[in-house]
Amino acid sequence: MDKKKFKNYFIDEDEGIISSIYDKIELSKKIDGIVYTDIFLPPQIWSKLIEIEAELGVLVEVKGLSMESKKKMTAFKSYYSEDRIDFPSKLIVVKTNSKFENLEHRHYLAGILSTGIKREKLGDLIVEDKTCYTIVFDGLFEFLKLNLLSIGRSKVEIEEIGDKEIPQYKFEVKEYLINSYRLDVIVSALISGSRNEALKMINSSQVMVNYRLKTNKSLTVKEGDVISIRRYGKHIFTGSEGETKKGKIKGKFKKYI
Numbered sequence: 001m002d003k004k005k006f007k008n009y010f011i012d013e014d015e016g017i018i019s020s021i022y023d024k025i026e027l028s029k030k031i032d033g034i035v036y037t038d039i040f041l042p043p044q045i046w047s048k049l050i051e052i053e054a055e056l057g058v059l060v061e062v063k064g065l066s067m068e069s070k071k072k073m074t075a076f077k078s079y080y081s082e083d084r085i086d087f088p089s090k091l092i093v094v095k096t097n098s099k100f101e102n103l104e105h106r107h108y109l110a111g112i113l114s115t116g117i118k119r120e121k122l123g124d125l126i127v128e129d130k131t132c133y134t135i136v137f138d139g140l141f142e143f144l145k146l147n148l149l150s151i152g153r154s155k156v157e158i159e160e161i162g163d164k165e166i167p168q169y170k171f172e173v174k175e176y177l178i179n180s181y182r183l184d185v186i187v188s189a190l191i192s193g194s195r196n197e198a199l200k201m202i203n204s205s206q207v208m209v210n211y212r213l214k215t216n217k218s219l220t221v222k223e224g225d226v227i228s229i230r231r232y233g234k235h236i237f238t239g240s241e242g243e244t245k246k247g248k249i250k251g252k253f254k255k256y257i
Contacts, residue, residue, distance in 0.1 A: 001052075001056060003022050006018070006056075007019075007022070009048055010045065010048065012212060013045060017039070017045075020037075020038075021037065021041075021045070021049070021074075024037060024076055025057075025058055025076045028076040028078050029057060031078070033077075033078055033081050034075055034077045034078070034081055034083055034085055035075070035076050036075050036076075037073055037075075038137075039073075039121060040064065040071035040072055040121070040135075041074055042071060043070050043071075044212070046072050046074050049074060050062070056076075058077060058079070059075075059076070059079065060074065060075070060077075061074070061075045061077070062074050062075070064135060065134060065166060066124075066126075066168075066169075068169055069123060069124040070124055071123045071124050073088075075087060088137060088138045089123075089135050089137055089138060090137075090138055090140075090141045090160050091133070091135050091160065091161050091162065091163055091165075092133075092134060092136060092141060092159065092160055092161065093161050093165075094112070094131070094144075094148070094157075094158050095130065095132075095158075095159070096131075097130070097155075098155070100153065101152055101154045103127070103151055103152070104127060105125055105132075105256075108125055108127060108132040108151060109122075109125055110151075111156070115143070115144065115147040117143075121136065122134060122135075122136055123135035123136070126166065126169060128167045128170070133161070133165075133166050133167065141158075141160060144158050169256065170256075170257050171236075171254040171256060172255045173238075173254050174253050175250055176251045176253065177189075177250060177251070179248065179249070181220050181251075182218055182220065183207070183209065183217055183218070183219040183221055183227075184198045184199055184202060184217040184218075186221045186227060186237070187202060187229060190229060190232060190235055199217055201229065201230070202214065202216075202217050206230040207228070207230075208226075208228040209227055210225055210226050211226065211228070221237050223237060223238065223239045224236070224237065225237050233257075234255070235253045236254045237251065237252075238254055239252055
């Protein structure tokens with residue numbers, strides 16, 4: 001597959017990232033070996049790579065914090081390589097025993113990013129019982145141990161763990177009455193605000209659908225779409241439960257907690 005055709009599969013994505021991925025695919029074929037992405041890719045990219053694997057002419061494998069994770073590192077393996085795929089990553093926990101602060105997902109993420117690590121170098125985060133679980137590149141593990149000593153007023157410790165220790169994602173399931181599947185209608189329901197408030201958030205780039213910023217208020221939200229709203233969290237639209245007698249749609253959503 002030539003580069004132009006490859007890019008056409010990812011028209012809405014960052015051109016620099018897509019070009020880098022193509023180059024890594026070509027390198028894996030050139031050296032008859034395995035090449036890994038140097039960032040965790042969002043689902044709309046890695047899932048498409050798996051879908052077009054046969055056209056790419058390489059084997060494609062992915063790894064994230066867990067099977068359900070959204071952000072994943074990707075490996076490209078030549079058909080002629082006999083090497084085993086061994087992702088250059090570590091599963092880690094960030095622990096705190098603080099009795100005074102209840103650290104949440106946003107606190108852990110902000111703490112990790114404050115060390116200078118870029119978001120794309122970090123996988124998903126799961127927070128449970130004052131512990132944050134995540135996945136990072138090998139070289140960042142020791143860096144975090146040396147540089148992330150506290151979050152807010154809470155001292156933290158960082159350890160490597162095995163994949164069997166990763167907890168399941170937790171969701172809060174809610175049902176909202178909506179007039180349509182338009183993005184502005186959905187956002188208005190999820191923030192429990194007015195349509196004007198929803199429009200302001202959409203227009204000011206505070207809303208993402210499937211990890212892409214969206215400013216089209218009329219965009220149709222489909223089952224399985226992930227809607228991320230700044231300060232209001234991440235939600236998955238799981239479908240409709242029918243309609244009320246007055247014609248309102250019973251929209252069902254799962255919110256990451």
